[in-house]
Structures are given as structure tokens and as C-alpha cells.
Amino acid sequence: MFGVEGRTDPAVPAGLVLAPLGRRLGGLLLDQLIILAPIVLVAFALGLQPGSQISASSVFAISVASIAVSFVYFTLMIGFLGRTVGKMAAGVRVVRADDGERVGWTAAVMRALLPLVLGAVPSIGFALTLGVYSFAVFSPLRQGLHDRAAGTLVVMQRRSSSSAVPPGSFGPPGASGPR
DSSP, rough: OOOOOOOOOOOTTTTOBOOOOOHHHHHHHHHHHHHHHHHHHHHHHHTOOSSSSOOOHHHHHHHHHHHHHHHHHHHHHHHSSOOOOHHHHHHHEEEEETSSSSOHHHHHHHHHHHHHHHHHHHHTHHHHHHHHHHHHOTTTOOOOOHHHTTEEEEESSOOTTTTSOOOOOOOSOOOOOOO
């Protein structure tokens, strides 16, 4: 309960388990490295050197490239597979919040676009992006603002089943403890 009479906790579709925030963060960090690597390689190939002066036009070009690569990566991976490489490594996937089924293209676009658009706001974009993701800490369904806008949940890769081993037991239902 939320502590308000007559209101119940939001429901997670049957058989699904919400992904822990630590797994979500780990997957996101891996995805960011995957996105950043080709951008850095191209920047070096174009002659940019660490510690050198970078023109405003170069900063703009790198920013546009980062946003474009991120948008394409997140939209295609979530749209086609329901997970990114980082989410695969973390053992989580993205599903529709209403029925736990595959995410559609509109939701994949919305989910990718919201953090990118807010992140592009000059001077405060980083803080806004952190806000998008950190909203999951306060949400009963662990939804960031991008999840809420897209109507999605991040859940563990495997569905739970009635034959799963209950917490604290050492085998299938009916099995005794260790011998």
C-alpha cells in the first residue's frame, strides 16, 4: 500500500520481476561505453587529440553524433530485441507496463528520445538526464521518467514460474533442506 486508504500498489504483469536498480545502472553504463567508443575513435581519426583545444563546431559535431548514435542504438535495440547489449549483460529487458509484452516502436522511440532531448539542454542537460533516470529510485515500479512516458518497465530477463525454488529453500517445492 502507498499508505493512502483505498489505493493499492501498482501491479507488475504476472510472472515478471522488476529489475533491481543496480542491474539497470550497470547495463546503462555498459551501453554508454558502447556508444562512446566509436565516437571517440572517429574523433581521433579526424585529428582530435586529448588535451588539445577543440573548436565550438567540433564540440557541436561530437554532440550531434553522440545524440544520433544514442538514439539509433537505443531505439533499434529496444524496438527489435527489447533490450540493449548492456541490458543483455545485466540480465534485464524492457516490456510494456500494461501487459508485459514486447515494446512497440512508438514506445522505443519515446523511451530513447526523452533522456536525449533533456540531455541536450545547454548547461543543465546532464542534471536533467540524471533526473530522468533517478526518478526510478522513487517509483514503486522502478520507472524512470522515460519509462513512464513510454509505458514500459524494466524486468528480469527470465519470467518467474510457479516451479521456481522459493527463497530460503534448497530445491524444488517439497524438497527437504541440506543433508
